Amino acid sequence: MADTRAPALVVDRLSKRFGDRVAFADVSFEVSQGEVFGFLGPNGAGKTTTVRTLATLLVPSAGSAHVAGLPLTPANGVEIRKRVAVMPEAPGLYLRLSVRENLACFADLYEVPKTRVAQALRAVKLDDRGDDACGALSKGLRQRVALARALLSEPRVLFLDEPTSGLDPAAARDVHELIEGLRQRGVTVFLTTHRLEEAERLCDRVAILNTTLRSVGRPDELRDRLFARSLDVRLVVPLPDPAVVFDGLPAVTGWQADGEASYRLTVVETVTAAPAVARALVAAGADVLSVTEGRHTLEDVYLELVDQTRGASG
Amino acid sequence: MSVNRRRIRAIAGKELREYRRNGNIVYAMAVLPLVFLIQPLIQAFTLSTRASVALHHEHALLYMLAIPVLVPAALASYSVVGERLQGTLEPVLSTPIRRDELLLGKAVAAFIPTVVVAYGVFALYIVVVELFAKHAVATVLIRGPDVLAQLVFTPLLATWSIWVGIAVSARSTDPRTAGQLAILLSLPTVALTSLVAFNVIPVSFKLALGFGIGLIVLIRLGGTFASALFDRERLFTSAK
Numbered sequence: 001m002a003d004t005r006a007p008a009l010v011v012d013r014l015s016k017r018f019g020d021r022v023a024f025a026d027v028s029f030e031v032s033q034g035e036v037f038g039f040l041g042p043n044g045a046g047k048t049t050t051v052r053t054l055a056t057l058l059v060p061s062a063g064s065a066h067v068a069g070l071p072l073t074p075a076n077g078v079e080i081r082k083r084v085a086v087m088p089e090a091p092g093l094y095l096r097l098s099v100r101e102n103l104a105c106f107a108d109l110y111e112v113p114k115t116r117v118a119q120a121l122r123a124v125k126l127d128d129r130g131d132d133a134c135g136a137l138s139k140g141l142r143q144r145v146a147l148a149r150a151l152l153s154e155p156r157v158l159f160l161d162e163p164t165s166g167l168d169p170a171a172a173r174d175v176h177e178l179i180e181g182l183r184q185r186g187v188t189v190f191l192t193t194h195r196l197e198e199a200e201r202l203c204d205r206v207a208i209l210n211t212t213l214r215s216v217g218r219p220d221e222l223r224d225r226l227f228a229r230s231l232d233v234r235l236v237v238p239l240p241d242p243a244v245v246f247d248g249l250p251a252v253t254g255w256q257a258d259g260e261a262s263y264r265l266t267v268v269e270t271v272t273a274a275p276a277v278a279r280a281l282v283a284a285g286a287d288v289l290s291v292t293e294g295r296h297t298l299e300d301v302y303l304e305l306v307d308q309t310r311g312a313s314g
Numbered sequence: 315m316s317v318n319r320r321r322i323r324a325i326a327g328k329e330l331r332e333y334r335r336n337g338n339i340v341y342a343m344a345v346l347p348l349v350f351l352i353q354p355l356i357q358a359f360t361l362s363t364r365a366s367v368a369l370h371h372e373h374a375l376l377y378m379l380a381i382p383v384l385v386p387a388a389l390a391s392y393s394v395v396g397e398r399l400q401g402t403l404e405p406v407l408s409t410p411i412r413r414d415e416l417l418l419g420k421a422v423a424a425f426i427p428t429v430v431v432a433y434g435v436f437a438l439y440i441v442v443v444e445l446f447a448k449h450a451v452a453t454v455l456i457r458g459p460d461v462l463a464q465l466v467f468t469p470l471l472a473t474w475s476i477w478v479g480i481a482v483s484a485r486s487t488d489p490r491t492a493g494q495l496a497i498l499l500s501l502p503t504v505a506l507t508s509l510v511a512f513n514v515i516p517v518s519f520k521l522a523l524g525f526g527i528g529l530i531v532l533i534r535l536g537g538t539f540a541s542a543l544f545d546r547e548r549l550f551t552s553a554k
Binding site: 018052055057058059078079081082084085086088090091092093094095096097101105106108109110111146149153 | 320324328408410411
């Protein structure tokens with residue numbers, strides 16, 4: 001029996017080459033059970049190949065991994081595939097078959113009871129579309145059917161490869177809600193995506209891959225690691241001499257004008273710096289509109305890391 | 315290594331449903347056998363009693379053995395490349411299914427309609443000839459050993475042709491090319507059965523036995539070969 005506390009995925013220096021071409025190299029990370037783990041990277045970074053390798057569709061060239069408690073070896077392929085499910089970027093449905101027929105076929109392939117079909121349809125709110133031909137469904141509904149198919153086996157690890165690719169905002173929101181539902185059910189989700197706001201909203205931790213792994217951590221950890229903490233100050237009128245106000249504050253390590261009456265301050269710690277800055281501004285007679293924590297988005301982190309890679313290789 | 319019957323049934327059932335709902339496949343399965351039925355029927359109805367004596371050395375029924383060779387070649391050649399084309403191969407291979415289970419499921423799905431169609435056409439021919447052709451002509455055209463040969467060789471030829479089709483399909487990136495190549499590779503078998511039918515190669519029990527044993531060996535080799543050609547890595551990485 002698998003250790004219920006063991007990580008869902010342990011990847012150690014895993015690499016995959018196709019001849020001379022390196023798909024991904026030296027990738028290491030762990031994913032805990034029940035975690036929603038984002039896997040980000042530009043096109044051609046090796047995200048899909050990583051998923052296919054961990055799902056035993058491709059054999060790694062080097063390194064090792066444990067997937068759902070089992071060593072990633074060809075001999076364990078069938079057993080691993082019983083414990084994981086993959087939702088590829090393209091839904092890959094049999095378009096001439098109905099939704100229910102598609103799911104029934106996969107229920108047989110996973111050797112699970114046919115009653116799971118109805119459960120999976122309910123989980124993705126498609127119980128009234130079971131008899132529709134998949135070819136007649138919209139792209140968003142096809143994605144939902146693909147997700148239902150991935151849920152049939154009640155997998156320990158669910159790989160979602162660009163699940164909202166090409167979907168309109170409403171359909172993407174539906175998929176987000178479904179992923180939130182999976183998190184609440186304790187399913188480990190490995191989510192590859194281009195949508196950084198999606199990763200920021202859904203993922204406990206993210207990894208950024210560009211053939212090699214650039215960084216792994218919680219989105220706020222990555223922000224802190226890459227960017228200094230800052231405060232954004234907005235005033236009614238510009239300060240006559242900002243240096244007199246900001247240079248004397250111990251919590252402020254640097255500052256720069258950020259518009260006509262706005263300043264971005266680099267600080268040691270925002271919680272202690274913000275009141276000190278507000279007091280100093282009021283003491284200097286400034287009319288303060290706002291003092292807010294400077295926010296770097298995951299997109300800033302992503303672009304910074306990907307640009308670093310381009311700089312290093314260029 | 316054991317195979318899981320439920321998974322084989324799942325693939326075969328899915329394939330059969332897809333065949334039924336694919337107009338092109340239904341059309342191909344209907345038209346091809348008719349092409350091979352027309353010539354023997356014309357022969358049966360235009361021959362005089364006297365001329366039928368000349369057919370004593372021919373085996374018109376065996377001419378229709380082309381049906382179990384050509385029909386499954388068209389079906390099986392689409393089996394893997396078709397899945398790849400519609401993006402369904404990755405979800406299927408992500409399940410616990412083994413390569414041999416997948417290929418067996420596909421082979422069964424191509425085998426069943428082929429044998430039903432081939433036997434159906436033979437039966438139709440026999441019934442029509444017995445009912446409407448001159449008695450002397452019917453006696454010459456429909457002979458016990460020929461009927462037995464049809465019954466025995468139809469499944470063997472179909473199975474061989476299916477493995478050829480699947481092997482081609484596993485290595486193809488274009489369904490049309492796969493179909494043409496599979497039919498091309500089936501032509502030597504069709505040529506052989508035609509040569510026997512027209513008595514260019516004289517029929518004998520030894521020939522039938524040798525042909526049967528040869529087909530069984532080829533079927534074993536064909537299955538192994540098709541399985542070896544089904545390379546997951548290549549299917550995911552070579553150009554579509």
